[in-house]
Amino acid sequence: MARRYVVDSKIRRVNKITSWMARRGIGRTEVLVTVGRRSGEARSVPISPIAVDGIEYLVGPYGERGWVKNVRSDPRATLRRGRRSRKVVLTEVTGSTGAPVVAAYHAREGFARKFMDVSESADLGEFEAKAELFPVFRVDPGTASAV
Helix, strand or coil: CCCCCCCCHHHHHHHHHHHHHHHCCCCCCEEEEEECCCCCCEEEEEECCEEECCEEEEECCCCCCHHHHHHHHCCEEEEEECCEEEEEEEEEECHHHHHHHHHHHHHHCHHHHCCCCCCCCCCHHHHHHCHHHCCEEEEEECCCCCC
């Protein structure tokens, strides 16, 4: 059984460190900036995009977190890494279409893996069966009006 993902002081510290690294262009993590669905203010979270078959995606390995709800409310966002900042539009991929993306993410991201409710040796069928647990968004170039 997967560990429950709870944002405690340890997770906040990890997020601060990974955000700091992303802002300096270190590693593969980027900072996702969305508009808060209730506050209307900019919200940022470290995230690790993944490319599958030449298409870039964002995966919500911990389920429906705040950033997922914000993106569903307003799909325009900004991804930042180092000095590079790009406006994007995030399109949710539903059903079994996202299963190969989640499987690739599961294989690559050791930290997130322990919170994902799939076995260590999961096959694509297991990811398809649990597709609703892991939101997947395709990253498309955005317009100037993005966050």
